[in-house]
Amino acid sequence: MKIRRFQFLTSLSLLLIFSLFPSFSRAQNNPTFTLKELVQQAxxxxxxxxxxxxxxxxxxxxYRLFRSNYNPQLRLTGTIPQYYQSYNQITQPDGSIEFLEVKQNLMDLGLGLEQVIGATGGTVSVNTSTTRFDNFLSYPGEPKTQYSGVPVSVALQQPIFAYNVYKWDKKIEPLIFEESQRAYVKEMEEVSIYVTQLYFEYLIAQVNSEIATSNLNNTENIFTIEKKRNEIGVTPEDELLQVELQVLNAQQEMAEAQLELESAAFSMNSFIGLNQSSKLNLISPENIPDFEVDVxxxxxxxxxxxxxxxxxxxxxxEAASALAQAKGQRFQxxxxxxxxxxxxxxxxxDIYQNPNTQSLVSLGLSVPILDWGRNKARMSMAMANQDLVENTLAQEKITFEQEIFTKVKNFLMIKERLNVTKVSDDVAQRRYDIALRRYQTGNVTISNLNIAQNEKDSNKRAFYTSLRDFWMAYYELRSLTLYDFENDQLLYVPEKQ
Structure with missing residues (x-):
């Protein structure tokens, strides 16, 4: 008896596990999301x-690479080794030529610390170096190995009247970096806009599927009622056929709505990186945040x-930098x-014992005497480009401001329209429910019921379309200002450099 009881309990446990597993699996493949959860997922x-x-x-x-240009650079250079073996042509004191075998090795090693002078565009460096020379065919009594070196030296390279790339990069590169950081925030808001569009495509497809399912059930029930009325002679044959045709149309709309739902699910899953077999359950975001936006x-x-x-x-x-570069190319x-x-x-x-002084000063010039107007053309082109940039930016600022103005006004209009469509949806739904009850009691014709159904469906779709437009405008407003009006906070706070 105990063995049978154990077998019975085991079988019952397995049955419960297998009966629960499909529903668990379906729950795993049907995740539920609100709009903001799905936006965060994307x-x-x-x-x-x-x-x-x-x-x-x-x-x-x-940006880190740019910043490193202004830090000291410690460099190790050298040639280890440079071996050379050949017969060289050597001119003798009497003018004759003798071919002598040469077998030599040269090694040098240097260490330098270099620093850019950002204000002037020059570089200053501190260097040390050592050189070893080996002559493997030296005559007896001659040294086979010799050394030379620079224990320490300080060098300066300074362009004069030249274009200072370090000065201009210090003005431009931080702006480029800051642009990229803000552009990233804007891109993420654009992701929010796009996933909101996909969200409502799926949600509207989901609503259309629910409408189609409800309409099919209601039409089938109406067809059943009309068949009974036809049997007792109340409903003529042509009206019965009309209702039957409505059932067939409802079945077709149901199939189309299901296909639309599957297509929207595929697009959504592909974009946010979910399994294609996942069937999403989306919660309608009808709780509209209440905040004001001043233009x-x-x-x-x-x-x-x-x-x-x-x-x-x-x-x-950048335009001013191009002009400075053109000026700096006039002479070097x-x-x-x-x-x-x-x-x-x-x-x-011994090379570090009592070293000799080493000094060098040179001033190199490169000045065009006759360039056939090349420098003038270069300067004129840079100045014309600067004027073009300033005029273009003036127009772009006006367009930029106009875009914000238009989008804010559009957002406020959509918000007002959403309230109207919400009321219209509720009214149309109540009217249809009343018309359906009156039809069932014989007080409303099938034509009036169809009109109420069409108005119910169109108003529901209009409400969800307005809901989509609101949330897309909501995220678009965030993208245009990088500001969260709902929570009254910046979406991007610049980091201290």
């Missing part, structure tokens, strides 16, 4: 968001926060100065 996992993060990371390392405040925030606003300043500086003057010590010895330690 911002975390979608390929579009990951690409935006990669671009942000690339811009960060590009002037929105324009002010856009100019403060958007990457495009920083881009206006950057383009002006380079000052080179070096001061230090050097020595030569037969033993390596």
């Amino acid at each position: 911002r975390d996992n979608s390929p579009a968001a990951l690409r935006a993060k990669n671009r942000k990371e690339n811009s960060f390392w590009q 002037d405040r929105a324009i002010e925030l856009a100019f403060q926060n958007r990457a495009e606003a920083i881009g206006f300043d950057r383009q002006k500086i 003057v380079m000052l080179n100065a070096r001061y230090g010590y050097n020595n030569a010895a037969l033993n390596f330690p």
